[in-house]
Amino acid sequence: MKNETLFISDLHLSVTRPEITQRFLRFLKRRASDAERLYVLGDLFDAYLGDDDNFSPNREVKSAFRQLTDSGIKVYFQHGNRDFLLGESFARETGIRLLADYEVIDLFGVSTLITHGDLLCTDDVQYQRARERIRTDAWKQAALSKPLWLRRMYARWYRFKSGLDKRGKTAEIMDVNPEAVRETMSRYGVDRLIHGHTHRPAVHEFEIENKRCRRFVLPEWGDGETVLCWSQEGFRTEAIE
Ligand code: MN
DSSP states (O other): OOSOEEEEOOOOBOTTOHHHHHHHHHHHHHTGGGSSEEEEOSOSBSOOOOTTOOOTTHHHHHHHHHHHHHTTOEEEEOOOSSSTTOOHHHHHHHOOEEOOSSEEEEETTEEEEEEOSGGGOTTOHHHHHHHHHHTSHHHHHHHHTSOHHHHHHHHHHHHHHHHHHHHTSOTTTTSOOHHHHHHHHHHHTOSEEEEOSSOOOEEEEEEETTEEEEEEEOOOSSSSOEEEEEETTEEEEEEOO
16 A cells, blocks of 8 residues: 555546446556545535435445445545535445545645535536525435435436536636635635536646645546546646556
């Protein structure tokens, strides 16, 4: 095991894209098994309907995570907007640890803020309003109390509707708001941020109060995905075979 920490997000695993699931399972087995920690920063699943959903790819992903954590690798998960219904039983079953929407971690001596990224897209007022409504315990409980087949139908409708909504939004609206980034990084007292969600992989450099800051944006999976790999020597982005 190497002293490495890996970051991935936005795999959007779905039964309709089995090749991505296969690549991910291979990644867990051959690559993540060699690291010390793996952080999954949300949207692991394209639609997550509840921990009682044991259909593919959930079943395979669960057992692969279990194998990984049993071998001593620490796996952390932050919710994305697609898989925020992932809950404690998934965590218990797999041995992964669920994190809050914002977490500050010690990454080889540097405080680093990690988050899925959707909270930083404050220009999308419509999305933020909906998010506030559906992320309450009451809403989640009500949703999870519905039969799985009904949740599946609802998810299909939601995907269709969200596709329609996106057509009316500009690229800027769906990216992070620079002011929200600054404000959040200052609030947490960090000069390094790692997130996903926007599918615009990059390393942004900027200054906050004369301090050099960096924001790492992780890519989505499906077209030349990479893993952000951190070690004592620094970071590198590594292609996923
Ligand atoms: Mn997302």
